[in-house]
Amino acid sequence: MGLKVAIIEGRGKLGGTCLNVGCMPSKALLHASELYDAAANGELAAMGVEVTTKLNLPQMMKQKADSVEALTKGVEFLMKKNKVEYIKGWGRIAGPGKVVVKTEDGAESTLETKNIVIATGSEPTPLPGVTVDNQRVVDSTGALVLPEVPKSLIVVGAGVIGLELGSVWRRLGAEVTVVEYLDRILPGTDDEVAKAFQRILVKQGFKFKLGAKVTGAMATAKQAQLTVEPVAGGPAETLQADYVLVAIGRRPFTEGLGLETVGITPDKRGVIANDHFKTSAPGVWVVGDVTSGPMLAHKAEDEGVACIELIAGKAGHVNYGIIPGVIYTKPEVATVGQTEEQLKAAGVAYKIGKFPFAANSRAKINHEGDGFVKVLADAKTDQILGVHMIGPNVGDMIGEYCVAMEFGGASEDVARTCHPHPTRSEALRQAAMGVEGWTMQA
Numbered sequence: 203m204g205l206k207v208a209i210i211e212g213r214g215k216l217g218g219t220c221l222n223v224g225c226m227p228s229k230a231l232l233h234a235s236e237l238y239d240a241a242a243n244g245e246l247a248a249m250g251v252e253v254t255t256k257l258n259l260p261q262m263m264k265q266k267a268d269s270v271e272a273l274t275k276g277v278e279f280l281m282k283k284n285k286v287e288y289i290k291g292w293g294r295i296a297g298p299g300k301v302v303v304k305t306e307d308g309a310e311s312t313l314e315t316k317n318i319v320i321a322t323g324s325e326p327t328p329l330p331g332v333t334v335d336n337q338r339v340v341d342s343t344g345a346l347v348l349p350e351v352p353k354s355l356i357v358v359g360a361g362v363i364g365l366e367l368g369s370v371w372r373r374l375g376a377e378v379t380v381v382e383y384l385d386r387i388l389p390g391t392d393d394e395v396a397k398a399f400q401r402i403l404v405k406q407g408f409k410f411k412l413g414a415k416v417t418g419a420m421a422t423a424k425q426a427q428l429t430v431e432p433v434a435g436g437p438a439e440t441l442q443a444d445y446v447l448v449a450i451g452r453r454p455f456t457e458g459l460g461l462e463t464v465g466i467t468p469d470k471r472g473v474i475a476n477d478h479f480k481t482s483a484p485g486v487w488v489v490g491d492v493t494s495g496p497m498l499a500h501k502a503e504d505e506g507v508a509c510i511e512l513i514a515g516k517a518g519h520v521n522y523g524i525i526p527g528v529i530y531t532k533p534e535v536a537t538v539g540q541t542e543e544q545l546k547a548a549g550v551a552y553k554i555g556k557f558p559f560a561a562n563s564r565a566k567i568n569h570e571g572d573g574f575v576k577v578l579a580d581a582k583t584d585q586i587l588g589v590h591m592i593g594p595n596v597g598d599m600i601g602e603y604c605v606a607m608e609f610g611g612a613s614e615d616v617a618r619t620c621h622p623h624p625t626r627s628e629a630l631r632q633a634a635m636g637v638e639g640w641t642m643q644a
């Protein structure tokens with residue numbers, strides 16, 4: 203866009219939470235632990251591949267760290283290639299158009315600019331009464347580097363982090379109990395999907411304690427103890443485990459940012475409000491986890507692009523109605539658009555098309571028949587309003603529906619589009635056919 207750009211980063215590595223301590227390292231462990239699980243728990247043997255498995259946790263951690271390192275270097279290379287100046291240090295706004303950077307050696311320098319974009323992300327939400335020491339009581343960052351496989355792991359929070367990292371350690375041998383405040387897992391996700399997913403996780407060995415409030419935690423050198431009370435009332439109980447993972451959400455990170463110098467006050471959750479990425483201060487913009495909307499890397503990425511387009515005087519836009527969400531467990535969960543509950547609440551008349559992976563030939567021969575695709579379409583216009591799936595690789599396949607929805611597509615558009623056989627993507631088409639009642643493969 204022809205702008206002169208400097209990026210200030212205090213971590214010492216580019217890529218933020220996602221690349222350093224979020225999406226990427228967790229996916230590295232999810233991939234490796236999935237292979238281990240298939241080998242160790244008889245899945246491979248059932249297909250005639252007999253192996254003796256031995257976990258080498260340090261090597262699993264090393265390949266994760268190596269991949270993350272390579273990716274951070276890759277981002278650094280992209281900054282260079284695109285002539286973005288990378289300044290290592292912590293940035294602080296010091297009035298309109300001024301940013302002070304403090305480098306590791308304590309030296310401070312001031313940059314002057316027309317536009318400041320705040321993209322400082324988020325940090326784990328603390329749980330009152332519970333101290334995260336990242337030894338026995340860990341947050342998502344600590345759970346990515348446990349020094350051993352816990353015999354027992356308690357996860358507080360049945361959200362995305364809890365279920366993904368809980369899956370990693372369960373596959374490697376931990377007994378995992380998830381304690382959740384609400385009476386359901388994955389709040390905000392389509393009810394039917396959340397319920398079906400919970401059943402699948404229970405089959406895999408997860409234990410759930412729903413409607414349970416954590417009131418305190420105590421850690422010793424060897425164990426952690428958690429006090430838990432039923433939300434509905436009743437006696438408290440003490441749970442013990444080798445490790446406790448606290449994953450009850452994230453909150454915007456704005457510490458030491460000098461927002462007061464430009465008159466920006468975050469709301470009580472710490473969120474910096476925006477109107478088309480503009481904050482209340484002229485020349486100060488905001489994108490990503492630190493502002494409103496889902497805390498997802500791809501949402502932040504799209505906001506970054508649109509924000510810079512607006513700064514450069516071009517049109518910039520994010521369609522918040524079509525931001526997919528994926529949980530990278532096995533099977534995966536992928537959703538986009540509105541849930542059935544949201545459509546009901548809004549009084550929208552809708553039709554449902556559903557197709558189980560058990561009836562998809564490719565999933566069946568791969569022994570991956572768990573889950574289904576559910577398509578919600580407007581009852582009158584047939585426009586696709588939401589898609590919710592559990593199944594093999596649905597995270598990679600949801601993009602098809604994102605495109606269809608961006609084009610204002612109808613379920614019939616997907617239903618009449620030729621899909622390759624035999625692939626799991628056929629299930630997506632069969633579900634679309636189901637909206638008009640002409641599913642053919644089930």
Ligand code: NAI
Nearest residue numbers: 359360361362363364382383416449450451452497528529
């Ligand atoms: P989350 O918001 O997904 O889930 C937090 C869970 O904790 C909720 O179910 C909530 O009801 C529960 N909870 C809250 N307070 C509690 C308490 N006191 N006791 C027991 N349960 C309690 O948050 P999570 O899993 O920590 O993830 C943080 C953020 O990172 C989310 O915005 C998520 O979307 C993002 N993320 C996305 C991933 C992906 O896209 N695959 C992977 C990991 C994280």
